[in-house]
Amino acid sequence: MYEFDYVRPTTLQEAQDLVGEDKKLLAGGQTYMPTLRQRLAMPELLIDLNAIPVLHGICEADDRISIGAMTRHAEVASDGLVRSKIPGLASMAGGIGDPAVRHRGTLGGSLANNDPSACYPAAVLALNAVVHTSKRSIEAKDFFQGLFTTALDEDEIISHVTFPSVPCAYLKFKQPASGFALAGVFACKLDDGFRLAVTGAGQEGVFRWQQAEAALNNDASFGDFKSLALEPDMIEDVHADADYRSNLVRVAAGRVVAQLREQLA
Amino acid sequence: MSKTVPNQSIAGKFGFGQPVRRVEDTRFVTGHGCYSDDVALEGALTGYVLRSPYAAGRIVTLNVDDARDAAGVHLVMTGEELQKDNTNHLKCGTLVKQPDGSTMYEPQFPVLAVDRVYHVGQAVAFIVADSLNDAKNAAEMIEFDVEESDAAPDFCTALDAGQPKVHDAVAGNRAFEWRHGDQSASEAAFAKAAHVVELTLINNRIISNPMEPRIAIAEWDEETQKLTMTANTQGGWPLKSRLAKDFLKLPSEQVRVVTPDVGGGFGTRAFPCPEQPMVCLAARALKRPVKWVAERSENMLTDLGGRAHLSTARLALDENHKITGLDIHLRADLGAFLSDAAPFIPTGAMLKVATGVYDVPALNVLVEGVYTNTTPVDAYRGAGRPEAIYLMERLMDKAANSLGQDRVEFRRKNFIPTEAMPYTAASGTTYDDGNFNLVLDDVLTRADWAGFEARRQASAAKGLKRGIGLCYYIESTLGAPNETCAVTFMGDGKLEFTVGTQSNGQGHETAFAQLMADRLGVDIDQVRMIQGDTDRIPTGGGTGGSRSMITQSTAINGVADQIIEKAKALAAEDFECAVEDMRFEAGELSVAGTDRRTSIMGLAEKHPGALDDTATTKIRDNSYPNGCHVAEVEIDPETGQTQVVNYTIVDDFGVLLNPMLVEGQVHGGVVQGLGQALCEQVVFDEGGQLVNGSFMDYAMPRADTMPHMDFHYTEEVPCTTNDMGAKGCGEAGSIASPAAVINAMIDALKADGIAELDMPATPQAVWRALQKAA
Numbered sequence A: 001m002y003e004f005d006y007v008r009p010t011t012l013q014e015a016q017d018l019v020g021e022d023k024k025l026l027a028g029g030q031t032y033m034p035t036l037r038q039r040l041a042m043p044e045l046l047i048d049l050n051a052i053p054v055l056h057g058i059c060e061a062d063d064r065i066s067i068g069a070m071t072r073h074a075e076v077a078s079d080g081l082v083r084s085k086i087p088g089l090a091s092m093a094g095g096i097g098d099p100a101v102r103h104r105g106t107l108g109g110s111l112a113n114n115d116p117s118a119c120y121p122a123a124v125l126a127l128n129a130v131v132h133t134s135k136r137s138i139e140a141k142d143f144f145q146g147l148f149t150t151a152l153d154e155d156e157i158i159s160h161v162t163f164p165s166v167p168c169a170y171l172k173f174k175q176p177a178s179g180f181a182l183a184g185v186f187a188c189k190l191d192d193g194f195r196l197a198v199t200g201a202g203q204e205g206v207f208r209w210q211q212a213e214a215a216l217n218n219d220a221s222f223g224d225f226k227s228l229a230l231e232p233d234m235i236e237d238v239h240a241d242a243d244y245r246s247n248l249v250r251v252a253a254g255r256v257v258a259q260l261r262e263q264l265a
Numbered sequence B: 001m002s003k004t005v006p007n008q009s010i011a012g013k014f015g016f017g018q019p020v021r022r023v024e025d026t027r028f029v030t031g032h033g034c035y036s037d038d039v040a041l042e043g044a045l046t047g048y049v050l051r052s053p054y055a056a057g058r059i060v061t062l063n064v065d066d067a068r069d070a071a072g073v074h075l076v077m078t079g080e081e082l083q084k085d086n087t088n089h090l091k092c093g094t095l096v097k098q099p100d101g102s103t104m105y106e107p108q109f110p111v112l113a114v115d116r117v118y119h120v121g122q123a124v125a126f127i128v129a130d131s132l133n134d135a136k137n138a139a140e141m142i143e144f145d146v147e148e149s150d151a152a153p154d155f156c157t158a159l160d161a162g163q164p165k166v167h168d169a170v171a172g173n174r175a176f177e178w179r180h181g182d183q184s185a186s187e188a189a190f191a192k193a194a195h196v197v198e199l200t201l202i203n204n205r206i207i208s209n210p211m212e213p214r215i216a217i218a219e220w221d222e223e224t225q226k227l228t229m230t231a232n233t234q235g236g237w238p239l240k241s242r243l244a245k246d247f248l249k250l251p252s253e254q255v256r257v258v259t260p261d262v263g264g265g266f267g268t269r270a271f272p273c274p275e276q277p278m279v280c281l282a283a284r285a286l287k288r289p290v291k292w293v294a295e296r297s298e299n300m301l302t303d304l305g306g307r308a309h310l311s312t313a314r315l316a317l318d319e320n321h322k323i324t325g326l327d328i329h330l331r332a333d334l335g336a337f338l339s340d341a342a343p344f345i346p347t348g349a350m351l352k353v354a355t356g357v358y359d360v361p362a363l364n365v366l367v368e369g370v371y372t373n374t375t376p377v378d379a380y381r382g383a384g385r386p387e388a389i390y391l392m393e394r395l396m397d398k399a400a401n402s403l404g405q406d407r408v409e410f411r412r413k414n415f416i417p418t419e420a421m422p423y424t425a426a427s428g429t430t431y432d433d434g435n436f437n438l439v440l441d442d443v444l445t446r447a448d449w450a451g452f453e454a455r456r457q458a459s460a461a462k463g464l465k466r467g468i469g470l471c472y473y474i475e476s477t478l479g480a481p482n483e484t485c486a487v488t489f490m491g492d493g494k495l496e497f498t499v500g501t502q503s504n505g506q507g508h509e510t511a512f513a514q515l516m517a518d519r520l521g522v523d524i525d526q527v528r529m530i531q532g533d534t535d536r537i538p539t540g541g542g543t544g545g546s547r548s549m550i551t552q553s554t555a556i557n558g559v560a561d562q563i564i565e566k567a568k569a570l571a572a573e574d575f576e577c578a579v580e581d582m583r584f585e586a587g588e589l590s591v592a593g594t595d596r597r598t599s600i601m602g603l604a605e606k607h608p609g610a611l612d613d614t615a616t617t618k619i620r621d622n623s624y625p626n627g628c629h630v631a632e633v634e635i636d637p638e639t640g641q642t643q644v645v646n647y648t649i650v651d652d653f654g655v656l657l658n659p660m661l662v663e664g665q666v667h668g669g670v671v672q673g674l675g676q677a678l679c680e681q682v683v684f685d686e687g688g689q690l691v692n693g694s695f696m697d698y699a700m701p702r703a704d705t706m707p708h709m710d711f712h713y714t715e716e717v718p719c720t721t722n723d724m725g726a727k728g729c730g731e732a733g734s735i736a737s738p739a740a741v742i743n744a745m746i747d748a749l750k751a752d753g754i755a756e757l758d759m760p761a762t763p764q765a766v767w768r769a770l771q772k773a774a
């Protein structure tokens, strides 16, 4: 890697004062460390968020569950509150990568990165979670803006994310090498109806499958996902062609909705 | 009846046949192993290789001036200098003869590129600096421009007309043509055949991915003018002579190769690689140690590839479904240059078992070597024999299925009968023994082959397609027939013995110590195996081709016999009795009919050096391990996902020294084979770029997707060509498993009209086959 300076602040304010162009944040390092090692990034300063206590942890406030940006996937997966109140989120976190990745990787890092094959974006979008940053609060629908692109400014730090407590389920077919989603569908039912968010498949990243949502809102027992249009262009890569990916999205939707129905019953 | 590996023996039982736990594992799993990267020499500099990002083209500029001046840089080596010194060619040791009698043409395999680049990842310059970061910074200052030309990265099409040429001097990318067999007899068999079955398949290219990447460390001693290379080899002797002769131009005594603990070889670590001469020449020039360690993605890009055949086979059968002829035409990817054994693998090594376990009267083989603009290809676990068996066992299933025959009975009908042993196949191989029906009966019972239909229906009720398949494989072990063992009694109740094999994870320290201890009647912790140093051990055949047990055990037995005879003579003198009256049992020498006795260790202490001895022995022939693997799969037709739900093995490895080590070898081999069958595949794009060159994209088999393996073995058919009766076991698993699982998958899908399926049979490939069939 190229040489850079390194700081490990203990308050969010210190980090906020430092962050900016060429002054980058480090969370779990599961994405950023390999990037640095391959000399694909050349930051001047690396701001390690690991020692900022307010960014860690899970709590319940005003009927919502708040998860700190630096909370590891393994913590979310095993947390009693999350498991009982947002079961799909816990099972999603428990299926990310492998144990090493789950014990280092963080919620904030995953969202800031917005990998088109990452799992968290599907959960956050389907659950209409709110991303709280050092500057403002951003609704999920406004947060994800395409491949590796989010609403975050260069000097903005995610502090925590709040989720509603609702029945929900997630199912992904894994890319066999990395464990990322080849196709993943997160399903839940909010006050305004069913919501299905799809990751791993769309060329523009995570998206809501509106046709499927409409079909379910029209008939809660709907199951013929194979008949529905999937509008976004699908990713084509060494792991799967577009038609296979669309098939996986449809199969995943059918199976995950069946799981959701069990919870709703 | 076959056996199952017993539990770890009761303490104290370390003898022959016991499942003794690996003595090296404590060291390995507690971080006390000493791998090449753990060798930290004082004052060592770091090497870094600048590699070509282009697959093909003419080098327009290679300017290293700025890099030479960069901070921390001691040396920048280029191909031009090596070319001048005549030290820029890695020679191939196995050039083959073509049908017209000519030896194939050998293009230069440069250590560092000159004039042209031939594949992505080819070494262009070697930078030696104080640190890796210094070296990388300097590499970025190198001006390297290439006038790119079209590449031919795909071995399936590289021979087609109009493909870009890899080497100007090689027309149509055809590296060689090689024939074996009796073409006219084969043609006659096909002309008369009642049935002909044909199959074309791809044996996918893989990366062997040992856990430990390639490493080379060189240290030059100015005073003695001696070079010591430390590297993760599968036996340092060939490397020693190559380095001495072709690169350092020194008498071979002035080169020493040390191999510390090795984290995986798989054939890939058996052959010289360009970085080894680089570090040697740099260390001598700088008079300082130089160390180079491949980074993971660099290792994936530049480690020798494995497999990569496009094969067509035709089977001629009479009206009773008895095989009358076999015709094989295969195209083997060699990559851009000829690695040491590359031409031998698809020819001589493949041929050994080309007819499998069947009585094939007429055989005709045509092999074409194919150059591609890719990293060179060479041996990978099984090396040629997995390719042959995969082809034959797929063909046997296709023949049975297409002729409406039972797959098991069809095989039985064509087995080489046990009474015919020793049997010389049309390949020229003489199988010394084998009882294929014995093994087959056993594995079918254990796998409950007969009860499959009920399981199929149960799966179908869940919406899953279930299939069962088998592979009956036979292997020919390979490699040098000689091996040596030298024993030194240390005088403290212990002895050391050397081996010319080289463990790269198999557990030799346990196995050979177990054998030596058993033979001399001492405890296993009284004997210590020494390996991996060409100064201490002057000759050795290394490890590869499943040769280690059969060759090294013969030498150990030989030296133990000699020592026992010497000990008897010595003890007879001490006891003043006749040698004929001396008895040796359980480590003790006694005078028959008396209570006069001494231990062998006691005798050695009393007579320092007197019992030390060396034996060099030779096995009479290769051994022919064989066995049958049965795989059972469930396929989800909606997603194409396959689960291997049952996996049953009966192997015939002759007599086993340590069944637990053997089972471990089989597990590893099966997993590698299932990896190749289900997920592994090297993908180059049209421009010759490696698309899946990291573990984020290259799918390795994983513990959570692998089946439980129900492993059994028979010892009823000992090998006749070595005294222990052992047959090699290291490669068998990777030979048998690809065909077993693919045959099972085709069985699951045949009701849908699917008769063929290529590796890797990924979920997408299965789903697509079902879509097409629908």
Ligand SMILES: Cc1cc2nc3c(=O)[nH]c(=O)nc-3n(C[C@H](O)[C@H](O)[C@H](O)COP(=O)(O)OP(=O)(O)OC[C@H]3O[C@@H](n4cnc5c(N)ncnc54)[C@H](O)[C@@H]3O)c2cc1C
Residues within 6 Å of the ligand: A024, A025, A026, A027, A028, A029, A030, A031, A032, A033, A049, A069, A070, A073, A095, A096, A097, A098, A101, A104, A105, A106, A107, A108, A109, A110, A112, A113, A117, A118, A119, A120, A152, A156, A157, A158, A159, A178, A179, A180, A181
């Ligand atoms: C082998 C492997 C398998 C994986 N499998 C999966 C999978 O199956 N599913 C899945 O969803 N993910 C997967 N991941 C991704 C992983 O789970 C992490 O989510 C991801 O690497 C990013 O999180 P991190 O904490 O490691 O972030 P880092 O790598 O530290 O940072 C990533 C980026 O986010 C920025 N950033 C970090 N924290 C913040 C913050 N609080 N505010 C603003 N910006 C921030 C950083 O500056 C950087 O640009 C996998 C990763 C690996 C290596």
